[in-house]
Amino acid sequence: MAKNILGKFTQAIVDLNLEQALNATKEALEAGVSPYDIMEAMRGASNTVGQKFESCEYFISELVIAGTIMKAASDLLKPHLSSGQIKYKGKVVIGSAPGDLHDIGKNLVAVSLLGAGFEVVDLGIDVPADKFVKAAGNERPNIIGISALTSTTMMRIGDVIEALKSAALREKVRVILGGAPLTKEFAEKVGADACAKDVIDGIKICEGWVSTRTG
Amino acid sequence: MSWMMKQSYFNLKHYLHLPIFFKEIDYWPGGMHYTSWWTTPIDERIYRRFRIDFRPLSIRLPRPFVPQKLFPDNSFIDECGFHRKAGELYLEFANPAPLEHMDTVDEILNDPYWPDPEKDRSVESLDRKAKRLDEGGYAACCVAPMGGPFETSWQRRGFNKFVEDMYFRPHIAKTLLDKATKLLIQMYGMMLDQIGDYCTLVGVADDMGAQTSGLLSPKTYREFIKPRHKQIYDFIHKKTAGKIYLHSCGDVEMYAKDYIEEGVDVLNPVQPECPDMRLPTLKEKYGDKLTFCGGISSQRILPHGTTTDVEAEVIRVIKEGAAGGGLIVAPGHIIQPDVPPWNVCALYDSVIKHGQYPIKL
DSSP: OHHHHHHHHHHHHHTTOHHHHHHHHHHHHHTTOOHHHHHHHHHHHHHHHHHHHHTTSSOHHHHHHHHHHHHHHHHHHGGGOOTTOOOOSOEEEEEEOTTOOOOHHHHHHHHHHHHTTOEEEEOOSSOOHHHHHHHHHHHOOSEEEEEOOSTTGGGGHHHHHHHHHHTTOGGGSEEEEESTTOOHHHHHHHTOSEEESSHHHHHHHHHHHHHHHHO | OOOBOHHHHHHHHHHTTOOOOGGGOOSSOSSSOSSTTOSOOOOHHHHHHTTOOEEEEOOBOSSOOOOSEEOTTSOEEOTTSOEEEEOSSSEEEOSSOTTTTOOSHHHHHTOTTSOOHHHHOBOTTHHHHHHHHHHTTOEEEEOOSSOOHHHHHHHHHOHHHHHHHHHHOHHHHHHHHHHHHHHHHHHHHHHHHHHTTTEEEEEEEOOOBOSSSBSSOHHHIIIIIHHHHHHHHHHHHHHOSOEEEEEOOSSOGGGHHHHHHHTOOEEEOOOTTSTTOOHHHHHHHHTTTOEEEEEEOTTTHHHHSOHHHHHHHHHHHHHHHOTTSOEEEEESSSBOTTOOHHHHHHHHHHHHHHOSSSOOO
16 A cells, blocks of 8 residues: 555656645555655655656756655655654755855755755855855765856865865865866866766765765 | 957957957946947957957847846846846846746736836837948847747746746746747847848847756747747748847757757857767758857866867867858857956967868868
8 A cells, every 4th residue: 555655656756746746645644654755755756757867858847847846745744754763865065156146056956965865955055165164064964065157156166175174074075066167177176076967967976975985 | 259258358358458448347247238238349349350240239228227126135126127136257147036926927917027128128220230230241140139938937937936837837837938929029020120131140049958958858848938939030030031040058959950940040059068069960960951150168168278279179160060161160158257368369360260261171
């Protein structure tokens, strides 16, 4: 029974059907399915959506919609989850580089990470280096994600990484970069650990890191 | 000539020992918008120095730009009804989008910040300028008066919200798109009634691509956007013999066939960093139908390369795209603030050096 409902829930997310996904969430909760199992099913759905993006069956619009549905389902689950019991894959602090006010891509990454099972702390746009440092200290994330859309603002990413080094926090986190002009070479040059070519690539890199950590 | 950001434009003028005129300076950092004259007042001597014969013409704001509404954080509603904020280098879209929290068609249509082209735009003396350019042997180019229906809709509604509209509230999405289409047709009508006889190119702009993928699935694109594009381009074709020049950023190869069916003649900016925008493939698949404008790496070579790298990039683009015509060498986007002036010179000097037919590369 639970398996059927969860199957329906997963399928509704993959099919981008908001109404069915929310109905299946309610149905599952009423049938006594553990909200943690529902979250786990959502991670599976998120993975399938990612695969469809990689195989060019889905595009940015579909990632946005899947994100909207997963966020709505998470909101339904929230009252049933006791904090501390949720098993996140890891914690990501994410924000746009200092001076960069773009957030469409960054928001998409944040919601997709959430769907994939990460705890996400979104610092917003134009995040100064010291705000990243403060969040790295207070939130104790596994990963820091920095986004930049322009070749000008990407040059400020180095400042963030230097600030993390000065605060002796760089060794405690992995740093991933994302945004159109960024390259692996640039990431290496400024001392980041990786550069994601798109949303799904970014999630895979983060998953790889946390599985290495726990495994 | 591509658009230039103010900073790189002023750097270039300084480098070429050209004076900066007061009319070139305005408050907002940006791609030359938000001036009362609207189109880029690039110094004629720069055009001549680089042997560029395209000249932009467009609808203008009739008065110096004043925000429609100013917020305490200095963000404002601009002349198209978008919520903007000046960052250090760019004029960005700010949150929340003006129509983000509206739930009904009536609320959206009655929003007071939609532009009223008859009142808020002017085409005064555009015909005289176009005639003068035409008689001088220049290619008069009608610049897009505003982004296309997709851009305008999401910039007024918020990107995620508008994408959600297309999936969950299609009547809202269609209302926004139809309103934007109507405004665009009205503005193109005002312009082309004046300059239609002189236009070589008519610019339209609707960014449909991200760096590695399209923004919309082909199905969604064809259902919501394509019919409106076609409606606008058909209207333009009725008004002028000029060719339709589409600016559509990012990885947009997946829409190329649709663009051709809609009546697009020139595709810009052909960003080489996008996986599906390789010039040889585009030429092979669509070269008989589309001219390509762009191709030079704006994200990597222009800001970070040497002048030798820039020349090599120009040679690559000419080798890949010049055979049989149908190529306008240009940056793969607006020349950004961090592009050094010597690279701008290297770009156009290399085009002059290597880009004359017959190509000898």
